[in-house]
Amino acid sequence: MKKFIAVDIGASSGRLIESYIENRKIQMKELYRFKNNFSLNGKYERWDIEYLVEEILNGLTIAKDKGITEAFVGFDTWAVDYCLLDNQGKLISQPIAYRDTRTESAVSEFQRKMDLDKLYEKTGIQIQSFNTLFQLFVEEKEKIKQAKTLLLIPDYLGYVFTGKMVTEKTNASTMQLLNTKTRTWDKKLLDILGISEKIFPPLVDPGSILGTLIKEKFPTYDLPDVTFLNVASHDTASAVLGTPGNGKNWAYISSGTWSLLGLETESFNLTKEAFLSNYTNEWGANNTVRFLKNIMGMWLIQEVARLQDYQYSYIQLAEMAETVPSFQQFIDINDPRFLNPKNMIQELQKYCRETNQIIPKTPAEIARCIFDNLALCYGKELKQLEKLSKEKIQKLHIVGGGSNNQLLNQLTADITGIEVVAGPSEATTIGNIIMQMLAIKEFDSFKAARQCVQDSFVLHFYQPQAIRQKALKNINE
Known part of the structure; x- marks a missing residue:
């Protein structure tokens, strides 16, 4: 073997x-x-x-x-x-x-x-x-x-x-x-x-x-x-390769320290609109292009957990966030101030103070602020991705460690209005592995390798909830 x-x-x-x-x-x-x-x-x-x-x-x-x-x-x-x-x-x-x-x-x-x-x-x-x-x-x-x-x-x-x-x-x-x-x-x-x-x-x-x-x-x-x-040595390239997407009209979020939201395409999008939207065209395995947007991602909650001396796990923070009211703050999570602040909690609070919003104080409130605004950012960028690519996206695959966050997955389904497929959480490792297997002919095609990923790992499906979509629409208005 x-x-x-x-x-x-x-x-x-x-x-x-x-x-x-x-x-x-x-x-x-x-x-x-x-x-x-x-x-x-x-x-x-x-x-x-x-x-x-x-x-x-x-x-x-x-x-x-x-x-x-x-x-x-x-x-x-x-x-x-x-x-x-x-x-x-x-x-x-x-x-x-x-x-x-x-x-x-x-x-x-x-x-x-x-x-x-x-x-x-x-x-x-x-x-x-x-x-x-x-x-x-x-x-x-x-x-x-x-x-x-x-x-x-x-x-x-x-x-x-x-x-x-x-x-x-x-x-x-x-x-x-x-x-x-x-x-x-x-x-x-x-x-x-x-x-x-x-x-x-x-x-x-x-x-x-x-x-x-x-x-x-x-x-x-x-x-x-x-x-x-030699595998697809950029971790996002491996994560996208390890995403169990088939056919067309699907997008992905590789959810880790960064959240990378995008499409797997066959050509570069070098339009002025793509430039102004700060989308990137990274090279992928099998001569593909990863047309995607960098979003600050789980880095924010990772820093919050670290500053709390890891008193709470990421799963616990998500569960705690569900106990407090939603959408009390609206922040630009891609603001450079969040790239490497001395104290992420204080920086989030300072942002809210400067913009005259309710200041999150407890770990639950801070986590809720992060997850709500990550989901809102995903929804906004998915619409922009459709506009730039001229494709109607019907399914969103979330892979990586962030795919274990049930609250964020459901919020994302509600905001985008499309089905979210979460998993596998180890997509980067899987992409690394199947590239090795492809190299020595364990699979005869990339399609076969991805089908094996679908067959090998448990996936979780989230459908948009109409009641929450209506509430979110009112918030956006």
Whole structure:
């Protein structure tokens, strides 16, 4: 029986998940979990990439202890952040986190070099101050001069374990440096940044073989024999691949730290309307395009839980929110002030105070404020997505950790007026796994892989409730 391991690392945690096919269904089991976070290191907020390498080794050691002697492995992580390597292939410094404040003025400064609408026409990527383009625009010039190679986070991890350097396409597209027409690096943008195309390893498709684990590099660890595969290494790309959607007229929300709401399409939407709405065109598996909107997402409730010292779980906060009145506050959850405030609770309260609204005080009231406004944002952006794509959306798939939030799922169904299908919550890991399985021909098509996802995992269905829709209509009016 072939064994597959997904290494899925997010902003707050990472894990290794074992998977295999049995009775024509995908089976999954968590092998190891570890924490992750950025922290202030010198002038910048940085990720500890060496810690991540060590934790992956710990996870692979546990896999060997559990009898997995041979496996395929793929990495997926968050996007845009990168590692700079010198001419010896050594890490120059720990990678800076995208939530660091160094890029606060990068967009306005870059605009002096190129109009933002022209940038969008080239890349199709939404304007976000933390995109790799803007990070490189403000990068220390000495670091750029010293660097021979730039690797995104999952590509760096792959390099550490195999010695092979590549740039996986779905993640590379988020950098805002790839040209939609040429399907390669945009020379004009590289000229503005003062970097050469040679700094990037070759672009590769998800589903290609990366290489085998160099065991002798890690003599103190008892590791299995591993073949590393390039998956859709941007976690959203994997999550969309792991979404059990079939046919047309469905949209998705990948609900995690960010909520990514969009469509899987075959072409780029580079219209002025898409640019003004700040929608993005990221590359997906199987030559698709993820046309989507970034929404601040569960980051808000994650910060609330953290500030409460995790006294309440996310599920408890959702249950508590149901006990207080709905729609007492209306906030713009995509306001940059919520990107990385010192105190999320105080920032939400300050917003309400500044806009003369009822100030949420208890954990239940704060959670209700967040869930109500997330659902309202989903409803607003779904309408905009229909307008931009000229498609009538009839079903909304919510995947990722946020799909476990029954209150938010029902609110979303009520506000959008369409069926919501929640699950699987592990869509990112599933997408990672099925890309590996596709790479070695366990499935003969992407359609077959998605059908297997439908058959393997429990889904929950939410129908819009007419009474609540009417009440919400009155609120909106």
